[in-house]
Structure formats: C-alpha cells, structure tokens
Amino acid sequence: MPVEIGSHYDVVIVGAGHGGTQTAIALRQGGFSGSIAIVGDELELPYERPPLSKEYFAGQRDAARIRIRPEAFWADKDIALLLGHRVARVDPAGREVWASVGGRIGYGKLVWATGGRPRPLPCHNSGAENLLYIRTLADADRLKALAETAQRVVIIGGGYIGLEAAAVLRKAGKSVVLLEMLDRVLARAAGEEMARFVEAEHRRHGVDLRLGTRVEALEGGDRITGIRLAGGERIPCDFVVAGIGIIPAVEELAEAGAATGNGVLVDDRCRTTLGDIYAIGDCAAHRNAHAELAIIRLESVQNASDMATVVARDIMGQGQPYAAIPWFWSNQYDLRIQTIGLSIDHDDTIIRGDMASGSFAVIYIRSGRIVALDCVNATRDYVQGKALILAGMHVASDLDRERLADASLPLKSLLAIEA
C-alpha cells in the first residue's frame, strides 16, 4: 500500500503488533470517528506473536488463523493499514512522521507501539543464515524450514522464548542444547524455586541444559557449524536459536527529543515527554503500580493491550491511569504456567502444594505482602491469587504461611480470614 505524501490522520499508530492494533480497535469501539492509520514495517496483516513458537510452529494453526483480525475488518472499521513501511523519523514540531520510502504522514496524535528488536548475539556473525531469533512471522517460517531437515539445535538464552523454543523443538524430535550464561533460567522473570523446577522439566524431556555457560564464538562464519564455549568445548549444531532479550525500538523518538532510558519514558497515561505522542507496550518504560512505582518495561500481550486501552481512552477524553495488574502465560510440554502480579524484588516465597506433583504455585512476598504468583498447572490459584495481590494480603505469621502452603485450602477462603 503506497503512502501518499501529504496524507494526514487524526491518529497515527506506529507498530502493527498487539498494542498498536488494540489501540485502533479500542478507539473504534469507543466511538472515535476520526481517521486512523497503523504503520507497520512487516508486510503481513497484523498477527498474534505468542503462537509463533507454539501452535504455528507445530502446524496446528496457519498464518490466517493467528491474525489479530480478519483482513476485511480493517477496511470495515476504516482503519488504514500502511504495511511494509518503517518510520525513520519523527518530527514533533511539524507533527509528522517520515516513512522509510520517503512518504510523510501527518498526525494529530501519534502512538508509538514498535515493541523491540531481538538483541543480537555479540559476535561478528550474528547475521548468519542458520541463526534465528523468534520475533516475527518470517522468523517462525525460517524456524519451520530449518527444523524440517536439521536435527541438532543450540538455543542461546534461558528466558521464556528460549525455553518455549526448546519445548517445541524437543517435541519435534530435535536434539536440543540450551545454553544460559547465568546460573539459572528465568532470571528476569521468576524466582529460583520456579527456575529449578523448569530446569528439571526440560532435562527430563531430554534437553541438554547448561547453566553458567558463556559462548565464546559461533564457528563457521555465515553458516554456523558449532558453538565454542568459553572453556574451549565445541558443540556441533545445524542451527542456532537466540533468545537473549529485546532492544526497545525507540531510537527515532529519542532523536526527536523524547526522554528515554530503558525504552521511552511515559507517564501514567502512556504519554511521552513529547506533546501528543504516546508510547505503549514492550517499548514503554513506565512507573508500575505493581512494582512499587519502579520504572520498568513489561514485555507481554497483557501490557500492550491494557496500555492501548488507556491511550484510546485518553485520546477520547476519558483518560484514566494505567494500573492493570500484570499477567502472563507460557506453555511448555504439559506445563501450563500462569503468572499474576510482579515478583520483582521479592524477599520471600512460599511453595503452595507439592512441586513434585507438577501442580503447584509459588507465592512471592515483598515486605510482608503477597505481590505475585507463578502457577504451574494450577489455574485455580492463578485466578484466586489475583484477589490476594490486589488486597495486598499480609503474611504475618507462621500460621499464614502454613495456610498459604496448603493447596487444599482455597486461596479465596484465606482472603476472607484476612478481612
């Protein structure tokens, strides 16, 4: 779709992921009648990312079935999809963005929903043909194609992306080595007990999981043939999957003068420091009410979607602060992992139920209050735990701890005791 020079929209959204699309959808749902355009750098119709490494890779859902909305939806709602365009420059004074092909698009409000780029491996051949990062549909297609013939894979990074990739590739019968630099997996996302459980599950499913392992080099130049570790050991492989985090895509906003740090800084309405420019989703550094107002970024569908709703309402003059409780999910093997709240800076944990049974919850406590739960095959605790977090339930005594640890006592009954 060519961008006409001189075109103008009341709302221009940069980024066609979960956050960008939900902004447009929420505006139309709210009755917004102004013009809306979504500028996306990929050519595909907007799609869901979480299934890429799971149902899409496994062939259970094709590209049409992971679309955020059917093709006709966007035209029906008068939402212009300007696909295949990267925004190279933002001009806040002139209220326009410059698309990479040279078209300028004027805006009334600009919503920056660009997410991030996978952090490249720090090596000279980080663009090798058989090295991939799982972020886009194109990445997932490459993974599928490689997995058709290749057998030996090395995964670098023990975060959720790397672990989910390990699970699907093991399920597909590949031999999988997973390398993590730190001494445990999920260092950013979960506590130690949870990490140890997940590590054991991956090993039980045949993943060669190595912790505290530093990669020295990817051998073979443009076609990687093996990984050399810091100790000198060499692991031969057919392809490499890297999942070592993302770099928020905010350079253009920074160049335009927006305050940035780890991402672009936004206030509680997702407003950047530049007038009429919002930022949402993975790239938005915000003070989070569930992290004692620490400035953080959250990389999740929930965060992208809820921030989108906050922005849509603010544009329509019904602003309210972003305060949604974070939640997250991951599926690996037969593990349904559901997280509610933020465990950042927790200082205590309680294991609820029996980890060996494969169904349990880790309750995270910060300064005596419940702040988060990681639930494994324990959806009921995930659902009921939310109320405990929102109530800021105190864990004051050993009796409290015993009750919370007893999986036969419903969490919601414990909240009643607190009250």
Place this chain on the structure above:
Amino acid sequence: MEALREGGFDDILALCGGCCSCATCHVYIEHGPEELKAPGSDDEDDLLESSAHRGEGSRLSCQITLDGAHDALTVRLAPED
C-alpha cells in the same frame, strides 16, 4: 473464538489467542446443545470463575470446537471484566 473473530465481532479480546490461559473470550451459550453449556475442563471452569459476569451457559469460546451439530448455535458475548 476464532469463528467470532473471523465473523467480525471485535468486542472479543481473546488475549491469549485461544490457549485457555485467560478469560477474555467469555460468551454465554443461549441456544445450543445442553452439553455445550458447561465448562469443558477444570481449567476453563476456574478461569470463568475469575469473571464477575459468569452466568448460565458461560463458556470460554476458545474451548468450543465447532462442528456440524452446532449449526444453529447462538451465543452472546459477555461484558469485558
């Protein structure tokens, strides 16, 4: 859930994409086979419990696989929580 989305019912969030991990594709079965009116699993039952709008015939639409027997199925979208 996919049929609703494909049909252009844009009120349906379906945030987890249909893997029974949230409760944002909540519907009420209005007219349809009786067995469709009860949750299909404990997980679905628990997630529905998280909705303030749970009522008769509450289901997560991502957990209903449509087939020929569902020709005249009528569902109503639950309000967003």
